[in-house]
Amino acid sequence: MLLLNISPIYLRCGVLIPNSEVLEKELDYYKDLFQYIKPELNINYKSKKLILFQINYFSIDKFKKSPDHEFLSKFNIIEDINLEENEFKKLEKNLYNHKDSITILSEPRNKSQIPSCFYCGRISGKKENMIYKLFQKKCIRYGTCTDLSIKAIDYINNNFSNPFFSLPKESILNLVRVGNNTNLPKKNLIKEYYSLKENLYPYILTTGDEGNCIYRIDSLDSHKKIGISTIGPTTIWSLFNLTCNYEDLEFAMKEAFKGGNNEHVDLSVGDIYGGDYSGVGLDSCLIASSFSKVNISDTTKIEKKDIGKALAIFYGVTYSRVSAMLASKENIKRIIVSGDTYDSLELKQMIQSSLKEFSGNTIEAIFCDFSNYLEIIGMVVELDKDDMI
Numbered sequence: 167m168l169l170l171n172i173s174p175i176y177l178r179c180g181v182l183i184p185n186s187e188v189l190e191k192e193l194d195y196y197k198d199l200f201q202y203i204k205p206e207l208n209i210n211y212k213s214k215k216l217i218l219f220q221i222n223y224f225s226i227d228k229f230k231k232s233p234d235h236e237f238l239s240k241f242n243i244i245e246d247i248n249l250e251e252n253e254f255k256k257l258e259k260n261l262y263n264h265k266d267s268i269t270i271l272s273e274p275r276n277k278s279q280i281p282s283c284f285y286c287g288r289i290s291g292k293k294e295n296m297i298y299k300l301f302q303k304k305c306i307r308y309g310t311c312t313d314l315s316i317k318a319i320d321y322i323n324n325n326f327s328n329p330f331f332s333l334p335k336e337s338i339l340n341l342v343r344v345g346n347n348t349n350l351p352k353k354n355l356i357k358e359y360y361s362l363k364e365n366l367y368p369y370i371l372t373t374g375d376e377g378n379c380i381y382r383i384d385s386l387d388s389h390k391k392i393g394i395s396t397i398g399p400t401t402i403w404s405l406f407n408l409t410c411n412y413e414d415l416e417f418a419m420k421e422a423f424k425g426g427n428n429e430h431v432d433l434s435v436g437d438i439y440g441g442d443y444s445g446v447g448l449d450s451c452l453i454a455s456s457f458s459k460v461n462i463s464d465t466t467k468i469e470k471k472d473i474g475k476a477l478a479i480f481y482g483v484t485y486s487r488v489s490a491m492l493a494s495k496e497n498i499k500r501i502i503v504s505g506d507t508y509d510s511l512e513l514k515q516m517i518q519s520s521l522k523e524f525s526g527n528t529i530e531a532i533f534c535d536f537s538n539y540l541e542i543i544g545m546v547v548e549l550d551k552d553d554m555i
Contacts, residue, residue, distance in 0.1 A: 167555060168243055168303055171311070171541040172287035173505075174400045175415060176220040177297070180542035181243050182555060185215050192237060199233040207535065211546055214555070218539045222414055226300060244301050284308040284549070286541050312373060312381060312389070314544025315504060320386045321547050322536060323366045330502075330532050331357040333515045338523040341516050342479055343451045344434040346427040355511040362532075369532070370493045370501040378485060378505070382496050393492040395485065399505060402481045409477075410470040416509060418474050423512035426475025430468050433458035456480045482513055486520030493529050500530050504537040 169180035183189055197205050202219040209216040221229045229235055238244050283303035297305055322329045333355055371381045371389075378395040403415055412418035435443050436450030437459065443450075457476060460468070493501055503517060518531040536543060549555045 167549075168283040168301060169542045169545045170283065170285040170287075170297065170305065171539070172285055172289050172293060172297075174288075175403050176222055176538075177293075178220045178539055178542060179218070180539060180546070181217045181238060181241075182211070182214050182546060183217065183241050183243075185210065185213055189215060189241070192240060196233055196237045200237075201232045202229060202234045203237070207539070209536075209543070212550075216543070216546060218536070218542065220538065222416075223296075224414070226296065230300065284545055286311050286314055286545065308545055309541075309548060311541050312371075312379070314542075314548065315371065315373060315540040316383055316386065316389060316544070317547050318536070318540040318543035319371070319383075319502060319534075320366070321543060322534065323362055328359040328361045329536070330362060330534050331359045332531065332533065333357065333511060333518055335522075336515055336519050338516075338519040339449065339452065341519055342453050342483060343449075344427075344429040344432050344453060345451055346425060346475075355515060357511075357533075368496075368498050370489065370496065370498050372485075372489055372501060372503055373505050378488070380489060380492050382498065392496060393488065395488045397481065397484050399481075402477055405477055406474060409473050412470065412474070418470075419478060419510040419513060421471040422474030422478050423510065424471075426471040426478075427469075428453075428472055428476040428479070429459075430463040430465075431460055431472055431476040432456050432479070453479065478510070478513055479516065482516035483520050486517050487524050490521050490524035490529055494525055499528055500532055502532045502534070502537075504534075504540055509538070 167182040169182065171178040193205065193208070196203075200219075202221060203217055204219065207218045209218070219234065235244065283297075283301065283305050285297075285305045285307060286309050289297075289305065289307075294305060297303070368382065368384045370392075371383050373379045373381070378398045379391060380393040380395070381389050382392050383389045406412045406415060406418050410418065432453045433455040434450060435448045435452045435454050438454055439450070441450050442448065456479065489501055493499070501521060503514070514531075514533055518533075521529045521531045534540075546555065
């Protein structure tokens with residue numbers, strides 16, 4: 167069974183395969199060859215294994231030539247269907263015309279009648295056709311992203327050992343700066359895992375999509391939307407593309423934090439006051455205004471990764487300020503960060519430190535290794551309840 171979360175930036179995939187010695191041997195053979203599948207994220211679910219991976223929409227052709235594609239083909243996840251051109255176009259048209267009218271009925275059914283591909287998220291005719299060409303499967307909508315994420319978090323909390331993590335504490339004053347921070351002591355970003363169990367609820371859930379939707383979650387069956395930010399992961403993704411011509415966003419984020427120097431992009435306290443603003447304790451290297459130095463800088467000195475560094479800081483701080491404000495209003499001390507954070511530990515640490523700063527050290531950021539795949543895990547849990555896997 168193929169499960170998809172169709173996000174604006176990535177096609178997130180989950181493949182549910184019966185556990186067997188053959189599967190384990192194939193996984194062991196391919197473990198060092200995989201380019202998309204992350205073996206450490208494989209989940210054992212009852213008698214099956216859930217394999218998780220994501221594909222950048224710009225990398226579809228690359229994925230089709232990868233060892234990952236070869237591996238999945240061995241388990242009939244990618245069906246080799248040869249169709250005449252006129253038959254293919256007819257099927258594409260049928261998929262497009264009926265994509266919103268297909269529903270999953272609740273009465274008992276023969277297992278052979280259950281569709282083999284479910285999705286959540288927003289799908290267009292173009293993406294639906296792309297998915298069919300990639301996997302040769304017809305997609306059936308199942309559930310909403312928010313509901314599925316909540317189900318997944320509850321399942322992970324109850325069934326996984328220490329599934330959540332935080333990162334080493336760092337002052338926001340050491341992160342929101344101009345320069346490449348080479349003068350600051352380096353700290354290894356080692357994840358510190360822990361469990362919540364009965365202390366999970368209530369919490370704030372932020373779901374990154376086009377914007378950031380922010381929800382208050384009181385229980386498995388009780389939640390409400392409390393706010394939204396128009397600046398979300400897709401905003402930054404679009405700006406990365408527009409200003410830096412990056413297609414691989416994970417690579418762009420790594421480049422930004424590895425060697426990005428935003429001193430010619432962001433206006434600093436020193437640019438305004440000529441040095442430290444000691445009267446209120448502001449270091450000269452602190453950012454005073456994002457992107458406000460571009461119009462007075464020699465743009466030939468600005469590299470793509472420098473703009474990327476400024477964008478990452480801008481997003482992390484803006485995201486955290488809105489989230490902290492709404493969480494404080496609800497008097498809730500924990501925020502589970504999900505959605506497109508590009509798997510960047512540096513960005514996660516910035517969000518963690520910013521939330522602490524903006525909340526007076528009262529709000530905790532909670533991360534999870536499976537945060538990009540919550541909707542898929544939620545689909546597995548719900549499909550299992552409906553006796554469909």
